[in-house]
Amino acid sequence: MTIALAIHGGCGTLPKAEMTDGEWAQARADLASSLRAGWAILTKGGGAVDAVEAAVRVMEDSPHFNAGHGAAFNADGDHELDASIMDGATLAAGALCGVRRIRNPVSAAKVLMLRGDPLLLAGAAGDIFAEHEGLDMVENDYFSTERRRKNLSSMKIRELVGTAGQASEAEKHGTVGAVACDAKGHLAAATSTGGYTNKPVGRVGDSPIIGAGTYARDGRCAVSGTGKGEYFIRYCVGHEIASLIAYKGLSLKEATDTVLGELGAHKIGAGLVAIGPDGGIVAPYNTDGMYRGWVTPDGLVHVATHGDVEVAGQA
Amino acid sequence: MTIALAIHGGCGTLPKAEMTDGEWAQARADLASSLRAGWAILTKGGGAVDAVEAAVRVMEDSPHFNAGHGAAFNADGDHELDASIMDGATLAAGALCGVRRIRNPVSAAKVLMLRGDPLLLAGAAGDIFAEHEGLDMVENDYFSTERRRKNLSSMKIRELVGTAGQASEAEKHGTVGAVACDAKGHLAAATSTGGYTNKPVGRVGDSPIIGAGTYARDGRCAVSGTGKGEYFIRYCVGHEIASLIAYKGLSLKEATDTVLGELGAHKIGAGLVAIGPDGGIVAPYNTDGMYRGWVTPDGLVHVATHGDVEVAGQA
Numbered sequence: 001m002t003i004a005l006a007i008h009g010g011c012g013t014l015p016k017a018e019m020t021d022g023e024w025a026q027a028r029a030d031l032a033s034s035l036r037a038g039w040a041i042l043t044k045g046g047g048a049v050d051a052v053e054a055a056v057r058v059m060e061d062s063p064h065f066n067a068g069h070g071a072a073f074n075a076d077g078d079h080e081l082d083a084s085i086m087d088g089a090t091l092a093a094g095a096l097c098g099v100r101r102i103r104n105p106v107s108a109a110k111v112l113m114l115r116g117d118p119l120l121l122a123g124a125a126g127d128i129f130a131e132h133e134g135l136d137m138v139e140n141d142y143f144s145t146e147r148r149r150k151n152l153s154s155m156k157i158r159e160l161v162g163t164a165g166q167a168s169e170a171e172k173h174g175t176v177g178a179v180a181c182d183a184k185g186h187l188a189a190a191t192s193t194g195g196y197t198n199k200p201v202g203r204v205g206d207s208p209i210i211g212a213g214t215y216a217r218d219g220r221c222a223v224s225g226t227g228k229g230e231y232f233i234r235y236c237v238g239h240e241i242a243s244l245i246a247y248k249g250l251s252l253k254e255a256t257d258t259v260l261g262e263l264g265a266h267k268i269g270a271g272l273v274a275i276g277p278d279g280g281i282v283a284p285y286n287t288d289g290m291y292r293g294w295v296t297p298d299g300l301v302h303v304a305t306h307g308d309v310e311v312a313g314q315a
Numbered sequence: 316m317t318i319a320l321a322i323h324g325g326c327g328t329l330p331k332a333e334m335t336d337g338e339w340a341q342a343r344a345d346l347a348s349s350l351r352a353g354w355a356i357l358t359k360g361g362g363a364v365d366a367v368e369a370a371v372r373v374m375e376d377s378p379h380f381n382a383g384h385g386a387a388f389n390a391d392g393d394h395e396l397d398a399s400i401m402d403g404a405t406l407a408a409g410a411l412c413g414v415r416r417i418r419n420p421v422s423a424a425k426v427l428m429l430r431g432d433p434l435l436l437a438g439a440a441g442d443i444f445a446e447h448e449g450l451d452m453v454e455n456d457y458f459s460t461e462r463r464r465k466n467l468s469s470m471k472i473r474e475l476v477g478t479a480g481q482a483s484e485a486e487k488h489g490t491v492g493a494v495a496c497d498a499k500g501h502l503a504a505a506t507s508t509g510g511y512t513n514k515p516v517g518r519v520g521d522s523p524i525i526g527a528g529t530y531a532r533d534g535r536c537a538v539s540g541t542g543k544g545e546y547f548i549r550y551c552v553g554h555e556i557a558s559l560i561a562y563k564g565l566s567l568k569e570a571t572d573t574v575l576g577e578l579g580a581h582k583i584g585a586g587l588v589a590i591g592p593d594g595g596i597v598a599p600y601n602t603d604g605m606y607r608g609w610v611t612p613d614g615l616v617h618v619a620t621h622g623d624v625e626v627a628g629q630a
Contacts, residue, residue: 091549097519098437118518119545122413122437125517202440203433204412211526211551230434234406236526236554243558 066174071194381489386509
């Protein structure tokens with residue numbers, strides 16, 4: 001089998017004209033680092049689950065993406081994080097929602113998956129679990145960045161003047177995720193997010209929902225989504241793509257285009273990365289841009305924020 | 316269109332020999348009341364969403380089912396409740412997990428759905444939302460019953476002596492749910508649960524997960540599940556059944572048998588009620604029994620706990 005890896009850093013990118021050269025360069029560098037972290041595992045014969053975890057951790061640690069350090073603030077000015085991971089070989093999965101003290105929620109999701117039961121933990125129980133498992137714990141303000149604080153102020157003002165509905169994806173959303181196929185042909189997917197800026201306390205989106213924002217099943221596909229999570233849940237986006245492939249015979253591209261088209265018809269900003277049963281990669285989005293990247297079989301790292309794709313050297 | 320309604324009260328029924336005549340009569344009476352509450356709405360031209368809510372509320376209020384009053388205790392001896400509802404006409408949905416003070420979580424899920432956003436609220440945020448919306452609030456011990464307290468003691472002992480894995484479905488699980496088709500041909504599904512006895516604090520099962528324990532889409536099916544929730548999430552049971560119907564052309568019975576067969580192959584105790592695109596009803600389970608019931612088009616109420624189905628008069 002050919003190994004494969006793709007990532008996204010959310011479809012909440014700024015319009016290209018509003019990004020400085022420095023911001024673009026830094027976002028690109030962190031996407032490349034994420035890909036290299038995952039690819040290094042795959043080329044050594046490591047598993048898809050470990051590869052997606054490693055790739056997502058890099059983006060969680062980067063301040064440029066809405067997950068981990070750099071996560072959006074909720075309406076109370078705190079961070080509540082959601083993450084999940086799924087092993088396409090076994091359909092095992094782990095997920096947490098509303099955690100506040102885990103530095104890398106995706107790793108906690110993996111440990112939970114490996115423990116086997118339960119699959120999904122909510123709130124403080126997720127933090128206590130991770131602490132008990134010896135994962136890196138942080139104070140909630142570790143996740144805070146100046147950019148996200150400005151987003152919160154902006155959204156609070158929009159709320160007051162009644163223009164919250166006009167906020168851009170960049171002001172609101174963002175998620176990170178990865179999909180991989182390992183040398184044994186096993187698929188995996190992982191997603192991690194801070195939700196959206198000024199989200200109600202306790203709101204859970206699609207990122208920790210298996211079948212919605214994250215899904216993987218060998219022979220079908222691996223999917224990680226980004227966008228308006230409520231619609232990813234309603235449309236069971238990850239599992240819908242898998243079903244269109246398995247039961248309707250669509251190609252990966254046809255299946256993802258179909259689902260994104262359905263979301264787009266409702267004016268739902270959305271994007272995703274996915275790997276098909278043959279290791280093929282797609283990274284579609286219907287927003288202005290999407291932080292994304294993948295490694296081609298020759299080992300070249302490709303990263304992009306808007307229409308142009310740049311090659312960032314060897315993995 | 317022909318109206319249709321089916322309910323389940325969980326696949327955690329006791330072996331028939333262990334149930335007294337009184338228990339069987341009471342469970343049967345409450346199932347019949349649940350069906351009558353939902354059917355009354357449908358026969359007056361009411362919507363499927365309101366019908367499933369009404370049916371589930373009756374089972375939440377009954378001490379005989381693991382939802383609302385009568386809910387299982389978690390490992391701390393408290394009750395954390397999950398519920399969801401989905402409108403097959405619009406794919407709108409509402410869900411709560413880990414709530415502790417809402418008398419009828421299914422009604423809070425409906426109000427959340429009608430508000431439109433967010434779709435899923437976790438923990439205390441769900442309670443605060445419901446209180447703000449003026450729903451009936453209770454103390455957590457309102458949900459406690461002697462039978463569930465004995466289940467908790469029994470599970471704590473099993474945990475100590477290492478036989479927790481041998482506990483019966485009746486000791487552990489239980490969920491209630493309803494599916495309906497209204498006179499306009501719209502489908503809806505709702506599910507509510509206390510989870511399982513001695514569940515870890517913060518554990519979320521499939522009941523509040525759209526696409527897993529609850530799913531409805533007009534022209535496909537409405538599904539509410541009961542059983543080992545982690546596997547319902549992994550297999551996206553509700554959405555999988557819908558996909559097998561929509562994309563593989565299976566009948567409702569073929570689709571539900573396929574999915575229950577896949578769960579059964581993993582020795583996962585499971586059951587569900589579902590309505591197909593033509594209003595047909597199925598209520599399969601692979602456990603010893605499942606509290607269940609439906610109304611036939613002639614208005615006759617049917618209820619069952621094990622193999623025998625009894626007619627309980629006109630709806």
